[in-house]
Amino acid sequence: xxxxxxxxxxxxDFLLNCFVRSPSWQLWLSLPLxxxxxxxxxxNVILLITIWLEVSLHQPMYYLLSIVSLLDIVVCLxxxxxxxxxxxxxxxxxxFHACFLQMYIxxxxxxxxxxxxxxxxxxxxxxxxxxxxxxxxxTDQFVVKAAVFILARNALLTVPIPILSARxxxxxxxxxxxxxxxxxxxxxxxxxxxxxxxxxxFAGGWTLLGSDLILIFLSYTLILRAVLRLKxxxxxxxxxxxxxxxxxxxxFFSTILLVFVLTHVVKKKVSPDVPVLLxxxxxxxxxxxxxxxxxxxxxEIKQGIQRLLKKGW
Numbered sequence: 001x002x003x004x005x006x007x008x009x010x011x012x013d014f015l016l017n018c019f020v021r022s023p024s025w026q027l028w029l030s031l032p033l034x035x036x037x038x039x040x041x042x043x044n045v046i047l048l049i050t051i052w053l054e055v056s057l058h059q060p061m062y063y064l065l066s067i068v069s070l071l072d073i074v075v076c077l078x079x080x081x082x083x084x085x086x087x088x089x090x091x092x093x094x095x096f097h098a099c100f101l102q103m104y105i106x107x108x109x110x111x112x113x114x115x116x117x118x119x120x121x122x123x124x125x126x127x128x129x130x131x132x133x134x135x136x137x138x139t140d141q142f143v144v145k146a147a148v149f150i151l152a153r154n155a156l157l158t159v160p161i162p163i164l165s166a167r168x169x170x171x172x173x174x175x176x177x178x179x180x181x182x183x184x185x186x187x188x189x190x191x192x193x194x195x196x197x198x199x200x201x202f203a204g205g206w207t208l209l210g211s212d213l214i215l216i217f218l219s220y221t222l223i224l225r226a227v228l229r230l231k232x233x234x235x236x237x238x239x240x241x242x243x244x245x246x247x248x249x250x251x252f253f254s255t256i257l258l259v260f261v262l263t264h265v266v267k268k269k270v271s272p273d274v275p276v277l278l279x280x281x282x283x284x285x286x287x288x289x290x291x292x293x294x295x296x297x298x299x300e301i302k303q304g305i306q307r308l309l310k311k312g313w
Contacts, residue, residue: 011170014099014186015092018083018179022273029277030087036284037080043291044069046305054304061127062301063143064120065294067150068249071113072287078105079283083179096166099181104162106180106283111154111208117250118212119146121219124243129226157208160200168192177272179280216250245297252286252293 019025051057051066079102085091094102126134161183168190178185183201187194223243295301 011096011174011189013093013095013174014181014189015175016082016086016094016179016181017092017175017177018086019273019276020177021271025273025277026087029280030084033080033087033280033284034084036288037076037084039292040072040076040080040284040288043288043295044073046308047291047295047301050301050304050308053308054300057300057304060138060140060143061120061123063140064116064123064146067116067147068113068120069291071109071116072290075106075109075113075283076287078102078109079180079280083280086179094181099176099186100162100166103165103181103183103186104158107158107161107183107204108154111158112150113253114209114212115150115154117246117253118215118219119150120246121216121250124246125219125223128223128243154208157204161197161204164197164200168194168197178276180283182279213254220247245294248293248297249286249290252289 047069048066051062082091082094082102123138126137130137165183165187168187169192170189171191173189176185176189183197184194187197220243295305
């Protein structure tokens with residue numbers, strides 16, 4: 001806390017108070033969370049190295065998968081080590097600026113991941129619905145342009161959320177009832193009216209994530225329609241296998257997000273610690289499972305990892 005000349009008190013740091021009503025959750029969650037974190041880091045690093053070293057994987061589809069892995073690594077490193085430090089060492093304090101930086105990275109990188117899934121859905125749509133045009137449409141230049149779009153759109157459109165929250169006047173309360181610096185968990189500590197913050201969070205979330213999910217749904221609807229028209233023997237299974245891994249990734253990402261939103265809607269009927277738990281898990285479970293799903297489902301990646309391990313031995 002720092003005191004100014006007008007005798008009002010301003011917050012210089014926050015305390016992250018996890019699972020206020022269920023403190024025993026910290027003990028039970030620390031081990032699986034740390035294992036999931038190590039799995040997420042290890043699996044994504046192996047996937048990135050495999051795609052980088054294997055010339056056969058130097059294709060647009062795998063470049064897009066590399067972007068997802070990079071985003072997952074950054075999000076995990078931004079959130080999970082701090083959560084584990086709280087669980088193990090009771091290091092609840094986080095500086096004012098570090099809190100809002102974490103808030104920005106979480107909002108920005110989740111929006112980037114959603115946008116990347118949307119681009120990957122378009123990639124699968126072209127591959128299945130317009131296979132003859134795929135090499136001319138989905139090129140390395142397309143991936144570069146998509147990456148620039150993903151970065152620019154989400155980096156710019158998510159900036160107002162932490163800026164508006166940081167400009168609020170925080171009085172004596174500095175205990176965040178969350179494991180992370182989520183926008184509304186922080187801004188509700190302010191003495192000011194946070195209506196604009198709530199509206200911005202709602203509008204931004206549904207504009208970015210909502211539009212991506214609509215386009216993903218549209219792409220898979222068109223893919224399903226095209227697949228059902230295939231007459232050749234085994235063509236349906238082959239077509240579905242090319243986008244099965246991607247669909248599972250989206251399922252991981254959207255399911256936890258949907259459950260998180262629903263628990264907020266019915267928050268009077270569930271413990272306030274449940275959304276906190278889901279929020280933490282949403283930062284690590286998809287990141288841990290994404291590379292495993294692709295490694296198991298995609299033959300090229302599986303073979304690339306096997307060759308990489310043989311070279312290592």
